[in-house]
Amino acid sequence: MDAHATKRLTLISDAWHPQVNGVVRSIENTNRELEKMGVAVTMITPDLFRSMPMPTYPEIRLALATYGQVARKIKESAPDYVHIATEGPLGFKARRYCLKHGIRFTTSYHTRFPEYVAARLPIPKDMLYGIVRRFHNSGNGCMVATDSLAHELEARGIHNLMRWSRGIDNALFHPRTKSEAPFGGLKRPIFLTVARVAVEKNLPALLELDLPGSIVVVGDGPARKALEEKFPDIHFTGVLQGEALVEAYAEADVFVFTSKTDTFGNTIIEALSSGVPVAAYPVTGPSDILAGHEGAGALDEDLKTACLKALAGSPEKARELALTYTWEAAAGQFYDNMRTAHDG
Numbered sequence: 001m002d003a004h005a006t007k008r009l010t011l012i013s014d015a016w017h018p019q020v021n022g023v024v025r026s027i028e029n030t031n032r033e034l035e036k037m038g039v040a041v042t043m044i045t046p047d048l049f050r051s052m053p054m055p056t057y058p059e060i061r062l063a064l065a066t067y068g069q070v071a072r073k074i075k076e077s078a079p080d081y082v083h084i085a086t087e088g089p090l091g092f093k094a095r096r097y098c099l100k101h102g103i104r105f106t107t108s109y110h111t112r113f114p115e116y117v118a119a120r121l122p123i124p125k126d127m128l129y130g131i132v133r134r135f136h137n138s139g140n141g142c143m144v145a146t147d148s149l150a151h152e153l154e155a156r157g158i159h160n161l162m163r164w165s166r167g168i169d170n171a172l173f174h175p176r177t178k179s180e181a182p183f184g185g186l187k188r189p190i191f192l193t194v195a196r197v198a199v200e201k202n203l204p205a206l207l208e209l210d211l212p213g214s215i216v217v218v219g220d221g222p223a224r225k226a227l228e229e230k231f232p233d234i235h236f237t238g239v240l241q242g243e244a245l246v247e248a249y250a251e252a253d254v255f256v257f258t259s260k261t262d263t264f265g266n267t268i269i270e271a272l273s274s275g276v277p278v279a280a281y282p283v284t285g286p287s288d289i290l291a292g293h294e295g296a297g298a299l300d301e302d303l304k305t306a307c308l309k310a311l312a313g314s315p316e317k318a319r320e321l322a323l324t325y326t327w328e329a330a331a332g333q334f335y336d337n338m339r340t341a342h343d344g
Contacts, residue, residue, distance in 0.1 A: 006038075006080075007038070007039050007040070007080045007081065008039070008040045008041075008042065008077065008078060008079050008080050008081070009034065009039050009040070009041045009042070009079060009080070009081045009082075009083060009338065010041075010042045010044065010073075010074055010077040010079035010081070010082050010083075011027065011031070011041060011042070011043055011044070011082075011083045011084075011085060012043075012044045012045075012070075012074075012082070012083070012084045012085065012086075012090050012091055012094040013027055013043065013044075013045055013084075013085035013086050013090070013091075014045075014046060014062070014063065014085075014086040014087075014088025014089060014090050014091055015027075015060075015085065015086050015088075015110070016043070016045035016046055016047060017045075017047065018059070019059060019060060020196075020219075020239055020241070021196060022110070022166075022262070022264065022265070022266040022267070023085065023086070023110045023111065025266055026110070026166055026266065027043075027085060029167060029169075029327040029330075029331075030327065030330060030331045030334050031043075032327070032331075033327050033328050033330070033331030033332075034331050034334070034335060036328075037331070037335065039335065042077040042079070044070065044073045044074065044077075044090060044094065045063075045090070046061045046062065046063035046090065047061075048063075048065075048073070049063045049064060049065035049069060050063075050064045050065075051063050051064055052064060056120045056222065057120075057198065057221075057222055058222070059220075059221065059222070062088070062089055063088075063089050063090050064089075065089065065090060065093065066093075067093045067096060067097070070090060070093040070094055070097060071093070071097045074094060074097055074098075079103075080342070081105075081106075081338040081339075081342055082094070082098055082103055082104075082105040082106070083105065083106045083107070083108070083334075083338060084098075084105055084106070084107045084108075084139070085107070085108050085110065086108075086110065086111075087107075087113050087131070087132060087135050087136075091107075091135070092135070095107075095135060095138060095139070098139075099138060104139075104140045104341055104342050104344070105139050105140060105341070106139055106140060106141040106142070106143060106162070106337060106338055106341045107135065107136050107139045107141070107142045107143070108142065108143040108144070108164065109132075109136065109142055109143070109144050109149070109153060109158075109263060110145075110263060111261075111262075111263065112200075112261045112262075112263065113128065113131075113132055114128035114129050114132060115200065115261045116200050116261070119199050119200050120199070129156055132156075132158070133156060133157050133158055136153075136158050136160075137157075137158060137159055137160070139160070139341070140160060140341035140342070140344070141160045141161075141162045141337055141338075141340065141341035142158060142159075142160055142161050142162065143161075143162045143163070143164035143334065143337055144161055144162070144163065144164065144263065145163075145164060145165060145166055145263055145264035145285075145288075146163075146165075146263070146264060146284060146285065146288035147163070147288065148284045148287060148288050149263050149264075149284050149285075149288075150163070152284060160341075162333075162337040162340070162341075163333060163337075164330065164333050164334050164337060165325065165329070165330050165333060166264055166266055166269065166325060166327075166330055167269075167325050167326045167327030167328070167329065167330040167331075168266075168269045168270060168272075168273045168322055168325045168326070168327070169273075169327070170273050170322060170323055170326075172246060173246055173249060173270050173273035173274045173322075174246075174250070174273065174274065174275070174319075175250060175274060175275030175315055175319060176247070176250035176251075176274075178250070178251055178253075179251065182251040183214070183216055183235055183237070183248075183251065186213075186214040186216070186235060187213050187214050188213050188214070188253060189211075189212060189213035189214075189253035189254060189311055190213060190214055190216055190251060190252045190253050190254070191206070191211055191213065191214070191215045191216070191252070191253070191254050191256050191279075191307055192215075192216045192218065192248065192249070192251070192252035192254070192255050192256065192271075192276070193206055193215075193216070193217055193218070193219075193255065193256045193257070193258060193267075194218040194219055194240075194245070194248070194249070194255075194267045194270070194271075195217070195218075195219045195258065195259065195267065196219055196220070196221040197217065197219050197220055197221035197222070197223050197224040197227060197236075198221040198222055198223050199222075199223055200259070200261050201221075201258060201259050202258045202259055202260055202261075203217065203223070203227060203258050204227070205258045205303050206256050206258045206303065206307075207227065207230075207231045207234050208231075209303065209304045209307065210304070211304065211307055211308075213253070214235060215233075215234050215235065215256075216234075216235045216236075216237065216248070216252070217234060217235070217236045217237070218237045218238075218239070218240050218245065218248050219237075219238070219239060220238050220239045224236060224238075246274070249270055249271055249274035249276060250274045250275070250276070252271065252274070252276045253276070253311060254276065254277055254278070254279055254307055254310045254311050254313075255267070255268070255271030255272075255276045255277070255278045255279070255297075255310075256278075256279045256280070256303070256306075256307055256310075257278060257279070257280035257281075257285075257286055258280075258281075258303070259285075260281055260283050262284075262285050263284065263285060264285045264288075264289075265280075265285040265286055265289065268280070268285070268286060268289050268290070268297075269289065269321075269322050269325050271318070272289075272296060272297070272318040272319065272321050272322035273318075273319060273322035273323075274318075274319075275315035275316070275318050275319045276315065276318055277295070277296060277297045277298070277310040277311070277313025277314065277315065277317075277318050278290060278296065278297035278298075278310060278318070279297060279298050279300075279303065279306035279307040279309070279310035280297065280298075280299055280303075280306060281299065281300070281301065281303065281306070282299040282300065282301065286299060287299060289321075290321075293317065293321050294317075295313050295314035295317035295318075296313065296314065296317045296318045296320070296321040297310050297313060297318065298310040298313065
């Protein structure tokens with residue numbers, strides 16, 4: 001029998017469908033690989049409870065579950081391992097349950113929660129980092145995607161950090177022949193970004209640039225209407241999924257990652273896997289992926305400079321770099337981290 005066959009994981013996440021983001025995709029892909037390994041995964045997510053739209057960001061639903069409801073869900077799942085993915089309403093209740101009953105658990109740091117909140121509300125980041133520190137340090141391991149993020153969080157006083165990288169479906173995302181009239185007839189080169197259209201993604205940094213060709217934004221969010229009005233020459237597609245998303249990546253000449261606050265950047269490796277060089281700032285996430293890989297992309301504090309450098313990049317080198325990332329390996333890291341945390 002597979003060594004993992006009898007193991008049960010209960011994973012609590014405030015980020016779940018209908019959200020379309022890196023957190024949700026990372027969890028989905030990791031779960032799929034864990035189940036191939038014989039691990040039975042139970043999800044506790046906002047769709048199981050009454051919920052309300054998050055103020056300033058209605059696409060995100062906040063679960064209105066009571067502590068008792070969350071406690072019952074965890075108890076009924078009879079987990080061997082517990083992983084709390086987010087510092088949200090469900091995450092805090094699950095943390096409370098585990099601490100109360102002496103259950104070892106892991107957490108993960110997907111989003112710069114303090115920066116995310118501070119961009120919307122007048123709350124000091126130091127206070128928010130205090131909350132984040134208490135949340136993650138109470139567990140038995142906090143999973144992070146990159147070494148540079150681990151160094152940042154260590155400096156913030158967060159301990160027990162474990163690496164959990166990300167993967168890519170290299171069979172789904174792959175280079176294709178580019179059309180002469182992409183996105184309904186736009187002029188090349190195509191500078192593409194795929195992101196939530198929200199303040200923390202720093203999209204104006206791209207939209208304001210004077211670049212040759214056309215800029216395309218794939219995604220939706222609370223800032224979309226205002227940005228469409230301010231930048232009428234930019235092509236906004238809305239959310240694309242499945243084959244439509246794969247085709248959009250493959251049509252691009254350069255993928256532009258505008259965020260300075262993401263902790264990894266799943267869209268970076270989706271673009272690389274599609275044979276599209278990436279332009280980004282030299283920050284956590286992009287630097288971890290692209291630094292030292294000349295030709296696969298370009299990092300620069302001046303985003304226009306990065307875009308033009310990436311335009312001269314190599315689709316072959318981009319694809320070659322993407323092939324080093326697999327969800328099978330990422331899920332293996334995740335499982336080993338849970339086992340280490342559980343065994344102490």
